[in-house]
Amino acid sequence: MVGMTMTQKILAAHAGLERVEAGQLINARLDIVLGNDITTPVAVNEFKKAGFNSVFDKDRIAVVLDHFVPNKDIKAAEQSKQCREFACEHCISHFYDVGKMGIEHALLPEQGIVTAGDCVIGADSHTCTYGALGAFSTGVGSTDMAAGMATGIAWFKVPNAIKISLKGKLAPCCSGKDVILTLIGMIGVDGALYKSLEFVGEGVASLSMDDRLCICNMAIEAGAKNGIFPVDKVTLDYLNGRAKREPVIYEADPDAEYERNIEIDLSSIYPTVSCPHLPENTRPASELGNIKIDQAVIGSCTNGRMEDMEIAYRILKGKKIANGVRCIIIPATMQIMKECIERGYVSAFIDAGAVVSTPTCGPCLGGYMGILAEGEKCVATTNRNFVGRMGHIKSEVYLASPATAAASAITGYITDPKEVLS
Secondary structure (H helix, E strand, C coil): CCECCHHHHHHHHHHCCCCCCCCCEEEEECCEEEEECCHHHHHHHHHHHCCCCCCCCCCCEEEECCCCCCCCCHHHHHHHHHHHHHHHHCCCCEEECCCCCECHHHHHHHCCCCCCCCEEEECCHHHHHHHHHCCEEEECCHHHHHHHHHHCEEEEECCEEEEEEEECCCCCCCCHHHHHHHHHHHHCCCCCCCEEEEEECHHHHHCCHHHHHHHHHHHHHHCCCEEECCCCHHHHHHHCCCCCCCCCCCCCCCCECCCEEEEEEHHHCCCEEECCCCCCCEEEHHHCCCCECCEEEECHHHHCCHHHHHHHHHHHCCCCCCCCCEEEECCCEHHHHHHHHHHCHHHHHHHHCCEECCCCCHHHHCCCCCCECCCCEEEECCCCCCCCCCECCCCEEEECCHHHHHHHHHHCECCCHHHHHC
């Protein structure tokens, strides 16, 4: 009998079973159920249609208004109103509206709502972010969110796993974004379809929590069910004084079964860009210097955290955004926004010619705060570059790290950040 992976151990514990195997169907107890201003209204409608009149635990549900808030139009306002009314009716503890909100997958870790060992579902595909904390977390549809809010239970098929063995340490201009883009370039957008990406190895210790959150966030872009990191000192230091519940640490068995083992030397990673129109279409930033951009976006649930703001500041301070380039910087939470103000980052961004927005998903999904016109090109720290993702179907999105996006905003062309920092 083979051992279990970290993900399988968490699922077994939440299913009340001694062990689970890949492919097994289970019902698992949920620690957190998450929705946003787009998906929660659909879930609320299904909740009511099914005849539910109460939630399983008002302290285990999080509703974050982040995609179109402050509301961009009447439809967005109606959706937000429905969320507000539901949260009020059921006394939802973790409800985040204008003034308190942030981008959901940056906000929940920051506020300590998710912790190590949790089982989390969210009606948003990038809910896989929380694997960085040693939790099992995955995106679901709004119907599953509705059932989760009412019962505190969700069904899963236990995933197979791919082991990602990390060694070495990243170069100064590289970050978690370059790691995950490199991996997706290696295995493709369906390379981990319904599998667990389990990151292990001595290289893990060198990655910051912001790096790990970014990497797990984009596990879905490789088709993965979830991504997950082991709980180590970096994790526990992050959770200390923050987590609202005691962390539970799970470790993979030494004889756990993995479908595949991929080794990545972090020291060999270089600034990487994903070209239109799939995240797997990766190339070195240094090879794309002839691509002129119209817009740069630094933010999103992938890269709007404090370290992302820090590298943008280092590159933009004392410089000017290139003529003809719109640079949009979006701190992911109000706490990050406030810290950027206190550190003088916001003034430096404005002096450079950038605009700084309140926390929002906005431009990432072509919502608002940065829609592209026909033929326009944008380098963005977001997570998807599908056709029409950020606006017109004949626009183009290039995915990159905050360092690459900031450097490109300065030169007006996709640029390796080493060229600007040297």
